[in-house]
Amino acid sequence: MSGGLEGPPPEERASPDGRRNSQGIRIDPEVEAEPESRRAVLSALVQHEPGVLANVSGLFRRRQFNIESLTVGPTTDGDRARITLEIDEPEPGIEQAKKQLQKLVPVIAVTELEPDAIRRELALIKVDGSAPDQVGAVAEMYDGKTVDVSRESVTVEITGSEQKIDAAVETFGRFGIHEIVRTGTAALERGTRKTT
Amino acid sequence: MSERTTKQRETEETTDADAKGGDGTPTTVTSGATSTVRALENAGIETMFGVQGGAIMPVYDALWGSDIDHVMMAHEQGAAHAADAYNVVSGRPGVCLATSGPGATNLVTGIADANMDSDAVVALTGQVPQSMVGSDAFQETDTTGITAPITKNNYFASDADTVGDTVGEAVALAGSGRPGPTLVDLPKDVTNNETDRDPGMPQTPETYTPQEEADADAVETAAHTIEAADRPLLLFGGGVVKADASEEARAFATEYEIPVVTTMPGIGTVPEDHDLCLSWAGMHGTGYANMAINHTDLLIAVGTRFDDRLTGGIETFAPDAEVIHVDIDPAEVSKNIHADYPLIGDAGRVLEQLHDALPEAPDADEWREQCQTWKTEYPMGYATPDDEPLKPQFVVEALDEATSDEAIVTSGVGQHQMWASQYWTFREPRTWVSSHGLGTMGYGLPAAIGARLAADDDEEVVCVDGDGSFLMTVQELSVAVREDLDITVAILNNEYIGMVRQWQDAFFEGRHMAAGYSWIPEFDKLAEAFGARGWRVDDYDEVADAIEAALDYDGPSVIDFHIDPAENVYPMVPSGGANDEFALSEDQL
Numbered sequence A: 001m002s003g004g005l006e007g008p009p010p011e012e013r014a015s016p017d018g019r020r021n022s023q024g025i026r027i028d029p030e031v032e033a034e035p036e037s038r039r040a041v042l043s044a045l046v047q048h049e050p051g052v053l054a055n056v057s058g059l060f061r062r063r064q065f066n067i068e069s070l071t072v073g074p075t076t077d078g079d080r081a082r083i084t085l086e087i088d089e090p091e092p093g094i095e096q097a098k099k100q101l102q103k104l105v106p107v108i109a110v111t112e113l114e115p116d117a118i119r120r121e122l123a124l125i126k127v128d129g130s131a132p133d134q135v136g137a138v139a140e141m142y143d144g145k146t147v148d149v150s151r152e153s154v155t156v157e158i159t160g161s162e163q164k165i166d167a168a169v170e171t172f173g174r175f176g177i178h179e180i181v182r183t184g185t186a187a188l189e190r191g192t193r194k195t196t
Numbered sequence B: 001m002s003e004r005t006t007k008q009r010e011t012e013e014t015t016d017a018d019a020k021g022g023d024g025t026p027t028t029v030t031s032g033a034t035s036t037v038r039a040l041e042n043a044g045i046e047t048m049f050g051v052q053g054g055a056i057m058p059v060y061d062a063l064w065g066s067d068i069d070h071v072m073m074a075h076e077q078g079a080a081h082a083a084d085a086y087n088v089v090s091g092r093p094g095v096c097l098a099t100s101g102p103g104a105t106n107l108v109t110g111i112a113d114a115n116m117d118s119d120a121v122v123a124l125t126g127q128v129p130q131s132m133v134g135s136d137a138f139q140e141t142d143t144t145g146i147t148a149p150i151t152k153n154n155y156f157a158s159d160a161d162t163v164g165d166t167v168g169e170a171v172a173l174a175g176s177g178r179p180g181p182t183l184v185d186l187p188k189d190v191t192n193n194e195t196d197r198d199p200g201m202p203q204t205p206e207t208y209t210p211q212e213e214a215d216a217d218a219v220e221t222a223a224h225t226i227e228a229a230d231r232p233l234l235l236f237g238g239g240v241v242k243a244d245a246s247e248e249a250r251a252f253a254t255e256y257e258i259p260v261v262t263t264m265p266g267i268g269t270v271p272e273d274h275d276l277c278l279s280w281a282g283m284h285g286t287g288y289a290n291m292a293i294n295h296t297d298l299l300i301a302v303g304t305r306f307d308d309r310l311t312g313g314i315e316t317f318a319p320d321a322e323v324i325h326v327d328i329d330p331a332e333v334s335k336n337i338h339a340d341y342p343l344i345g346d347a348g349r350v351l352e353q354l355h356d357a358l359p360e361a362p363d364a365d366e367w368r369e370q371c372q373t374w375k376t377e378y379p380m381g382y383a384t385p386d387d388e389p390l391k392p393q394f395v396v397e398a399l400d401e402a403t404s405d406e407a408i409v410t411s412g413v414g415q416h417q418m419w420a421s422q423y424w425t426f427r428e429p430r431t432w433v434s435s436h437g438l439g440t441m442g443y444g445l446p447a448a449i450g451a452r453l454a455a456d457d458d459e460e461v462v463c464v465d466g467d468g469s470f471l472m473t474v475q476e477l478s479v480a481v482r483e484d485l486d487i488t489v490a491i492l493n494n495e496y497i498g499m500v501r502q503w504q505d506a507f508f509e510g511r512h513m514a515a516g517y518s519w520i521p522e523f524d525k526l527a528e529a530f531g532a533r534g535w536r537v538d539d540y541d542e543v544a545d546a547i548e549a550a551l552d553y554d555g556p557s558v559i560d561f562h563i564d565p566a567e568n569v570y571p572m573v574p575s576g577g578a579n580d581e582f583a584l585s586e587d588q589l
Helices: A052-062 A091-103 A132-141 A162-175 B002-011 B032-042 B054-063 B076-090 B102-116 B143-150 B163-175 B188-192 B216-228 B238-242 B246-256 B287-295 B347-357 B365-377 B392-402 B415-423 B444-454 B467-472 B474-482 B498-507 B523-530 B540-552
Strands: A037-047 A067-074 A080-090 A107-112 A118-128 A145-149 A153-160 A177-182 A186-188 B047-050 B069-072 B094-098 B121-127 B153-156 B182-187 B232-236 B260-262 B277-280 B298-302 B322-327 B341-344 B408-411 B461-466 B488-493 B533-537 B557-562
Touching: A037 A052, A037 A091, A037 A186, A052 A067, A052 A080, A052 A091, A052 B143, A080 A091, A091 A107, A118 A162, A132 A145, A132 A153, A132 A162, A153 A162, A162 A177, B032 B054, B032 B163, B032 B182, B032 B188, B047 B076, B047 B444, B054 B094, B054 B121, B054 B182, B054 B188, B069 B444, B069 B474, B076 B094, B076 B102, B076 B121, B076 B444, B076 B474, B094 B102, B102 B121, B102 B143, B121 B143, B121 B163, B121 B188, B143 B153, B143 B182, B153 B163, B163 B182, B182 B188, B216 B298, B216 B322, B216 B341, B216 B347, B232 B246, B232 B287, B238 B246, B238 B347, B246 B347, B260 B287, B277 B287, B277 B365, B287 B365, B298 B347, B322 B347, B341 B347, B392 B415, B392 B461, B392 B488, B392 B540, B408 B415, B408 B444, B415 B461, B415 B488, B415 B498, B444 B461, B444 B467, B444 B474, B444 B488, B461 B467, B467 B474, B467 B488, B474 B523, B488 B523, B488 B540, B523 B533, B523 B557, B533 B540, B540 B557
Parallel strands: B047 B069, B047 B094, B094 B121, B121 B182, B153 B182, B232 B260, B232 B298, B260 B277, B298 B322, B322 B341, B408 B461, B461 B488, B488 B557, B533 B557
Antiparallel strands: A037 A080, A037 A107, A067 A080, A118 A153, A118 A177, A118 A186, A145 A153
16 A cells, blocks of 8 residues: 655654653653552532432543442532542542542532541341341441341341441341342531531 | 526525524514523524424524524534534534434534534534423433533523523533533423523523633743753644634744644644644654654643543653643643643633743753754655556645635545645644544534634635545535535545555555445536536646636535545554654554
């Protein structure tokens, strides 16, 4: 096939030795390690209107951010809702997620919460009903309570951090878990610090 | 043949039923539909492009008495591209109109195209009445759902009283900050319902507050870095065009004598024949632009999103350079390439800020010389051997020669697009109108229609098209004839999806799977059948005459240039390669 231009071929061109990593940051390739991901909790104040949740979740899907949990609910202002998102990303990804979220027009404000922010999740765990007393005792151990009892099953409610719920789920496993539902993390800053 | 058609058009009596009104007064609001039209009038919209259909009929009916011109397109995709090009050329929002269901989905390609290229396009779509939404009604589709990822924002209008405000907001938002497409979905009950509430003047949403001016300290630091740089390089992207900042960009480059490369959408921000200009960089950019990118120690990037077709492999992009990144969209900063000095703000304003903060030009004589050396080392050019068919580069240069500096060039996507952008010497912003980010074949012809209606009468509009691209939206030629638009379509016809053929030769051992047309229409005759003028050109000595005749013809014309089917586009940076690894011929790939 024809066509072609004049000039020194690629192998005759002096090329710089520098390199960037996959995030576009200049690095020393000899010492650079793969960036580690971390868990970040983002809180977004949004216009309370149809389609916002779909827009936010769609954004995270199409930009391939690793989303760990997402909760949404109204605030005291009827026009505004709060979305709490947990993501697991290397540092530049977290920054990018915040910026992309902020860019959505119905999103009013976005902040990343401090590591010591209050984080809570609620779980309903339905286990086998053959040992209701023992189930009740374990629930108490996790500051939970029994909310439904039938001949076949006992359902308990547990509130706490994600780690606490994980531990509770593992413990209840020995009774035989029939069904489980978890809300995902809701979070607020402590004390006078404002969330958004 | 075409003259007869033209005469027929001229002598045809227009009946009252075809005569759209408009008496210079604003539309009186009586319904959601008239409120919609009034909002567009308030926003200064003069022209819109669309296709009729059931659910949008009330809005069309409201246009009957409006001063807004409506161009009836052949296909909704054409309407979106025409609106897009109208925006690129005029800087004013382009508006397109379509019905629900297929009308809306046909717009999708054009909206996605506008989104990728940050073009201010407003799409208004009909929708089934709200009582039927969600019932899978006739011509129902979830338009706001479908277009959410490809719009800056979209709206589902639910109330006749407020629909005008929503439409006004959609127009204002599309054109402000970093421009982009918006869409308003208009259920038929909302447009039909009565209201007498006038929409106010268009306003952006309260929560939308783009930052115009960069942080002063950050500017100061960046300016010091420029002053200290040995090998500074300006990279002007499409954002400079959007911000109408070419003047500031040119002043900055010339005052401090800093070499310039552009991105493809940034073409025309500086005159390509200026000494400091190295033309555009990227996959098929010039060798010298790509060498400069690779060797700069300070890249001053303005209004670019560092697309992969520009950067090649991230690991090897400008590997010795610190990066100053000026952009109005914070989300573009450090998205693909880390910015050492982020400057958020309007391109023109931040360039002025940098100018005010920068007393001395960097000491870069050696670097400028080096850039000039690359220009001579890697010249753009082509041979025209007697025993080979017509070369496309020759055609592009002949067209450039025959037209003014202000001529507007639209293109489809593929080899012809690359030749047009490589061999046409652009001198002004908003004269290169193409589909960059999405790479939409078929963009060129409807874009020429939109461009024609946005351009001044003395600016020629030339669509450099490919045979494959032309076939994708050829129906819009009927619109150009009906509206009597003076456009010249130059098809670089190699009877291939040429860029695919080039890649098949380079990377698929020459297996031309679904790349060649075993039969293709005679485009000159097809043009005549549409009522346009048509020419076919096979030889060098016919080129100039055909171009002259086509440009002279006051209406749409098509020249079918049968070019060398074997010609390839070079230079070429292999996908994911380093910018300085560009191949100059196939054996280097």
